[in-house]
Amino acid sequence: RWLFNQAVCTLYAFCGVLFGLCSLTSLTVLSTVCCLKVCYPAYGRCWDFSPCHAGVLLLCVWAYALMFATAPLAEWGSYGPEPYGTACCITWKASSREATLYILALFIFCYLLPCLLILISYSLILWTVRGSRRAVRQH
8 A cells, every 4th residue: 555645645646757758758859859860961950959959958858747747736637546556646547527638638748649759750760771771872
């Protein structure tokens, strides 16, 4: 069973969601930047990737993750014990329409969209590398 009170449960779940979303969003941004640099070199030259750009991207990643992680604290969704009661996370059994919409938004914007962007980015990179290899063989 969960050994602590509801406030610690909420903090534990909040941290889990926040850091998990930061991780997946960081991987999404990294794959997108790599795709732009490899697949669109003309654009990559115009957009000189500097520490300032990296800082802005990191700030966007954290803001995006914070937006979804704080939503249950603002009563859009909720945090609570997991089904086995040993840890805390998002309450997946939605008891209201708002909670259902939060879970749906979380699925679409924090799982489906990032996974699709990562898949598309690395597919484009592989396609570009394959095309470059063919061009080199012809010369």
